[in-house]
Each structure stands twice: as structure tokens, then as C-alpha cells.
Amino acid sequence: MLGKAPPAGSTHMLPRDVEGLTWSALEPDRAGELAALVSRIESADGTPVRTSADEVATYFAERGGMRAVAGDDSDGVMRAFGLVRPRIDESVSAFTASGGVDDALRLKGAGAALVDWQVSTARALVEASGQERGVIVVHVDETEQDLTALLHEHGFRPRRWYVQMRRSLAMEIPEIPLPQYVSVEPWNDELANQVRKAHARAFSDQPAGAMERDTEPWGANALAFAPQWSFVALDRSSDRAKVAGYIISSRYEQDWEGLGWTEGYTEAFGVLSKWRGQNVGRALLVAAMRAYAADGMEYAGLDVDVEIALDVDHPEPHSMMALYSSLDYVPTSRSALYVLTI
Incomplete structure (x- = not known):
């Protein structure tokens, strides 16, 4: 099962259930929480390129078709997120997927659930666009070995280096x-x-x-x-x-x-x-x-x-x-x- 049906009144498909997390659509008023989560994830991963709070805010300012979800723990703290953002490409429906899980909640299936959700969400958007095919792209730093393995498991392959x-x-x-x-x-x-x-x-x-x-x-x-x-x-x-x-x-x-x-x-x-x-x-x-x-x-x-x-x-x-x-x-x-x- 790639994703579960959205709650009544929501237009977002949500990731499958993961123990310790409650999924919901990620709205613009939580941009500050998302920026804090992204900072924690990048620090834990030792990622050389970091995302500023201003950059995170632009995700919502230019959302035009973006789909976003957040996973909160029992205290309401955002611990995971996933984004699917349209890319500029006239020939196909193209999307950039990104996301992450707080270090404390890794190895519990949240990462796989997010990738499943990203694929199913992008596929639904392609079908809605009326185009015959689409592509999802993910940028991966060489230090992100766990993400690389997860993408391979889901059929992603390196296209450019x-x-x-x-x-x-x-x-x-x-x-x-x-x-x-x-x-x-x-x-x-x-x-x-x-x-x-x-x-x-x-x-x-x-x-x-x-x-x-x-x-x-x-x-x-x-x-x-x-x-x-x-x-x-x-x-x-x-x-x-x-x-x-x-x-x-x-x-x-x-x-x-x-x-x-x-x-x-x-x-x-x-x-x-x-x-x-x-x-x-x-x-x-x-x-x-x-x-x-x-x-x-x-x-x-x-x-x-x-x-x-x-x-x-x-x-x-x-x-x-x-x-x-x-x-x-x-x-x-x-x-x-x-x-x-x-």
C-alpha cells in the first residue's frame, strides 16, 4: 500500500501509518517548524550544503501544485516531512522530491513510507495532468548512503553526477x-x-x-x-x-x-x-x-x-x-x- 486515503475534508493523500508518527498535510503556517527540522536533519547527516529558513519559506510562496506532508510525534513535534514540487519541463510532468526524518526516529520505516508517498503522489499528479509519463528527481549527496539505498529499492537510478x-x-x-x-x-x-x-x-x-x-x-x-x-x-x-x-x-x-x-x-x-x-x-x-x-x-x-x-x-x-x-x-x-x- 503506497498511501492511505486522506481524512475527510482533505485533498492530500497521506503516507502509510508509521509507529510514533501522525501524518498530516503540511501547511504554510508551519514553515518555521519545517525549517527547524530540516536544520536538525542536515546537521545529523553532515550535509555540506544547508537550507536556510528563507529557502524553506519559498517552498510555500511558490507552491503551485506542491504537495507536502508532516509527521508529528505524540508531543506534536514535527519529526518527518515529505515534499513533491513541480519542475519546469515542457515535455513531461516532472517533480522534485525531497524529505527527511529526524535522527531519533530513523530505522522505523518512516523514510520508506515517505518515498512510497512521493511516488504515488507524483503518479497521481501525472494522471491528473493528462500527460502520458512523468519523472521524479531527487538530489543526493554522496554522504547520504541510507537515502541512496532507499532510492535504489524504489527503482530510482542515478542519471547525472x-x-x-x-x-x-x-x-x-x-x-x-x-x-x-x-x-x-x-x-x-x-x-x-x-x-x-x-x-x-x-x-x-x-x-x-x-x-x-x-x-x-x-x-x-x-x-x-x-x-x-x-x-x-x-x-x-x-x-x-x-x-x-x-x-x-x-x-x-x-x-x-x-x-x-x-x-x-x-x-x-x-x-x-x-x-x-x-x-x-x-x-x-x-x-x-x-x-x-x-x-x-x-x-x-x-x-x-x-x-x-x-x-x-x-x-x-x-x-x-x-x-x-x-x-x-x-x-x-x-x-x-x-x-x-x-
Whole structure:
């Protein structure tokens, strides 16, 4: 049995019964309790990337079809949660699943009950949408071995792999020469639309899925967006400046304790094909490094999708790992995207 019928008056299917927990629909007025639970879970797991209370609040602010459940103990304390959130994908019904169980209540079946609920909930949403198929995706850090095993038991398989890298800002930051008429300039909100279009074009020659993002990494809705750490490469060889590349940075202060260092994080980075092989990518990375260092950060950090990444400073498809390694980035951890087709 994947899920049980909702109580009278509720539109939520609930997970199956688990000893010591009472399930209910998770409503926005409990966002603070959810944030506290997420913090306890991430601390227990030693997860390097942490979720802020503001991020948790956005789950409800942008809920558009989200399904959420909470499991409370006999004292009414939230001890488990599960979320199923729609993703942006025009071809299929796609959902991001996340959840967790307080350390004290693990190994009692709550995790399996939540995954069962997530699968059955997503399947019901696919059927309601009228689409023939759907997918559920779960992001898993390499330290989350129990979750990895649980996902395998439920038919999820790894689809994409990511390497987290960092570069010490105590090291010398090199000077990077640029072509004539190309310059790296500070972020300007007036360029946002041009950068958005450039972002789409820069990844148009990568395999399908390269732009799997729930939200844009810049703009008013991106809580961690750091415009002071973001830059645009402009080609001014004609009357109208053209975007040759861009680097979008974020400031995830809530992660620093778990990581053990402070960092400026590269959220999005791309160079259009016409300007590849001309040091534009290196110049953007170096500009961001200098900005991070000026604000007292210890490291520059980023994630690399090892399957689809193209070296933006190489005219042909080539691993981005080589580019980052040439600028002294080193791997720190790994994560994966697990997928189930429903």
C-alpha cells in the first residue's frame, strides 16, 4: 500500500501509518517548524550544503501544485516531512522530491513510507495532468548512503553526477588577456534579459537536460543572488554591445558552517560559441574570484555536471574539469541526481 486515503475534508493523500508518527498535510503556517527540522536533519547527516529558513519559506510562496506532508510525534513535534514540487519541463510532468526524518526516529520505516508517498503522489499528479509519463528527481549527496539505498529499492537510478569544487583565494589570482573589444564588466540589471537569452544560447549545443533548473539563478526571486560578485563579458566591436559570456554568483551563508569555510559560489556560467577558445571563460572566473576575495571569502566554489559540461574556453566539446583544474580548482565532494520514470 503506497498511501492511505486522506481524512475527510482533505485533498492530500497521506503516507502509510508509521509507529510514533501522525501524518498530516503540511501547511504554510508551519514553515518555521519545517525549517527547524530540516536544520536538525542536515546537521545529523553532515550535509555540506544547508537550507536556510528563507529557502524553506519559498517552498510555500511558490507552491503551485506542491504537495507536502508532516509527521508529528505524540508531543506534536514535527519529526518527518515529505515534499513533491513541480519542475519546469515542457515535455513531461516532472517533480522534485525531497524529505527527511529526524535522527531519533530513523530505522522505523518512516523514510520508506515517505518515498512510497512521493511516488504515488507524483503518479497521481501525472494522471491528473493528462500527460502520458512523468519523472521524479531527487538530489543526493554522496554522504547520504541510507537515502541512496532507499532510492535504489524504489527503482530510482542515478542519471547525472556532479562534482563540487573549490579554489583557494589565498593563492595568486592570474591576469587573463582578452580579445580586442571584449571586456568583463560588473553585473547590470539592465543586461538581465540579454544574459537570460545568452544563457539559453550558451547551452543550446549541450545534451538535453543541461538547463534543468527550477528557477533562474538571478533576479529578485533568487534569494542568494550576489550581483556584486556577478559579471558579464561584452563584445563592443560593433555599435551595439553583445553578450559574449556571463558568470552569476550566489552567497549561501547558511552553508559555510557545514562546509568549514566561506566561499563565493558560481551559480551559472557560460560563454557563447562565437567567443569560445578566447579566454573569455577564464576571465569571467577570475573576475569573480577577485570579487569574492575582496569581500573576505576564503574560497571560490562551484558544481560541475560531469556528463554535459563543455569547456567554454575550448572551441570544441571538452571537459570543464580541465578548465577549472587549470585555475587551481580541486574537487571536494560529489552528488548525484536520481530519477524515476513514472
